[in-house]
Amino acid sequence: MADNEQRYVSLRPAGTSEKRCIMRHALGYYRGLVVAGRYTAPEGFPLGAKESFYPALKHCISTHPMLSAAIKGELTEAPELIRPETINLRNHVEITQPVTIPAPADDENDTHAELEAIKPLLCHAHDQQFPDVSRIPPWKIVVIPITTTTNNTTANSAPTHGPTPPTFWLLFSYSHSHGDGPSGLSFHRTFLSALRHPSTTAAPSTATTSLSPADPTYRTQPTPALLPPIEQTTTLPVTWPFLLLPVASSYLPSALRQSSLFTSKHLFFRASVTPHRPDAWTALPTSYPDPSDPTRLATGVAVAVAAPATVRGMLKRCRRHGGVKLTGALHGVIVRALSAALPPNANASSPSSSSFVAQTSIDLRRLMPRFGAELAGERNWDGAVGLCVSAAYHVFARDEGDVEAVGGDGGEDVFWHRARETTRCLAERASTLVDQPIGLLRYLKGFRAWLEGQVGREREGSYEVSNLMAFEPDGQGEEGGEGEKRGGGWEVGRMLFSQPANVTGPAVNFNIVTRKGGDMVITLTWQKGVLGVEGDEDVWAKGVCEGLERGMRALAGVQ
Structure with a gap:
């Protein structure tokens, strides 16, 4: 055959x-x-x-x-x-x-x-x-x-x-x-x-x-079966207020949605659950270069690295400020680095860019139901390959502070307050299945029309943070430090996480992963040609990553 x-x-x-x-x-x-x-x-x-x-x-x-x-x-x-x-x-x-x-x-x-x-x-x-x-x-x-x-070479070697x-x-x-x-x-x-x-x-x-x-x-073998999709593994309850805003928005004429009646502080319909801020930096409107030539879509990548000592220092500093987790603090570093790289009027479609709409990926695996040994391999999400994520959203004001003073113990109360509040918000969204954005997808009947309809529109988000936390292979660090010997000489010394160009997504993505006991690597990724920044996009992104590295060292107290 x-x-x-x-x-x-x-x-x-x-x-x-x-x-x-x-x-x-x-x-x-x-x-x-x-x-x-x-x-x-x-x-x-x-x-x-x-x-x-x-x-x-x-x-x-x-x-x-x-x-x-x-x-x-x-x-x-x-x-x-x-x-x-x-x-x-x-x-x-x-x-x-x-x-x-x-x-x-x-x-x-x-x-x-x-x-x-x-x-x-x-x-x-x-x-x-x-x-x-x-x-x-x-x-x-x-x-x-x-x-x-x-x-160690010479002229003749x-x-x-x-x-x-x-x-x-x-x-x-x-x-x-x-x-x-x-x-x-x-x-x-x-x-x-x-x-x-x-x-x-x-x-x-x-x-x-x-x-x-x-x-x-x-x-291939008939078994094991695939894990059921997340919405069949558990319930994703959606409250009426969470449902009605995006649903009602999709049925209202755009002129009516944009009128003062429907954009006042008292009543606001929106087409998604993403917070809307007219002064947010969202780069250029979404675009797809040429549907007849898929090769024209290109991903840009820049990299920031935190050495092991910097990672340890950041974690220690966060623990000293009770209630702060590293992802919450990193949002503050990112906002300060972006603020330094973007003038207040960076977005040509907006009179100012005085805020950032952020999206954070949320892993829902720990909220999935657990099954006994007979079904563990087929039904449990722990360590599974599959789709089990949602998102949380935040709005941050520009931060004109010096990136090299991030998180200092004097004069940085606002930074730590924001980091603590971001941590609280993320913990809250990661602890419940109620009003998760992915729960709204069941009300969407036409995925193609929905996605194609987003092209050419203003972006909903400024940036996304996706933090995979620390990678530690099973069996590492066993007594006597013999893990590598028992592993036959195999080792993974550094990790990297990176997303492709996202046509309908936020302007930039910050993708984070750490090798436990090793480096933290952050990739800044974007769709080339859509940032709307002055000069070369790669140079701009490299500057943001250099700001991130300085900010992380400052946060850690490492120079």
Whole structure:
């Protein structure tokens, strides 16, 4: 049977959040989400061979059923998740040419040089739509080997390359329909476990899913079933006030919605749950470059890094100011960095830009019901690959304070008050299923018309923060520090989280992940050409990230 004629099993209809993400990807508005890790392999590992990664990928697919799901009817209003009879892993592994990094002067320069070197490959992964999703599940890994040119060379000697053992970045790129940010961490945890313990993870699946570990064909199994969509796992109650504002807005003529009657402080209809501020910076209106040429959509990426000492210092400072969590404090640093990079009249469509509308991703996994051992693998969301996120919204005034004075113990009471209030708001939204924005999606009947109708409109948000917190592989840090030895020489030393251009989303995204005990990496991502800033967008974004780094060091008390 030809590959494009293979049989498949119907799994279930896509859930409402999945429908939104499926349609968004099909239209090209949001493509490859990436969670990446910097891996160290045992010496002699054949890094350039795709088949080296097949056994670990087979274990990941057997552990996370969503990785075996393709999509039937992606451009319809009733897409279905299906499971192909076989999966050709050649379609899911890409190995790039090695990236060579000049020998660094110090660890901080090493980190920045390496992240800058892989950035073009990261952007390329972001901008690709997954092909043939009706037969190929929409995900892949991109392996980027890293070599380093040493400085101990003379005029008559050639530079040496390393390092030994092999080092590489592994980008897990996937459609948002198949997973959220925490799903990417779950993938890397499972993948690393399979690499460290090949005898215990590969043997059971290899016997039933392929002819040999190096065989690229994965034969899918009837079980386990997919997790049900979030709205079928639990209830997402919506109160009448939360429902009526966006619903009523969609039925009122735009001229009436914009009249003083409906925009007064007493009565305000809006088309979404995002707070509306006419003085907020929202960059240029949403746009899609050219529907007939999807390659013209491009993602911009800039990077900020907090060294381990800075991360520890920020956490310590937050604990000293009771009631403040790091994400709440980082919002304050971001607002100050953006305020420094944007003049008050930065947005040509607004008389001023004196505020920022922020969106924060909320992981709802801990609110999902728990099931007993018999159903744990099929029904529990802990560590699962899938879509289980919502969002919280905030409005922040511009902050003209010095970014290098962020969080100082003298004269920064306003900063800490805002950080404490943001923390309280996030904790409240993360503790309830009532009035979650994703609960409104069930009232939406036409996802395509809704998404296409957002193009050309003013953006609803200034920026988004998505913090995956700390990545710690299972089994790390066991007594005697023998985790790496027991893991066969495999290690993940740094993590990176990055989102693609989001046509209908906020102007910029700040994507955060920390390797426990290691660096925190923040990527600033945006759709190129929409920021509306003076000069080069990449230079502007780099300046924002430099401000973030100065602000984080100030927050930590580290210079």
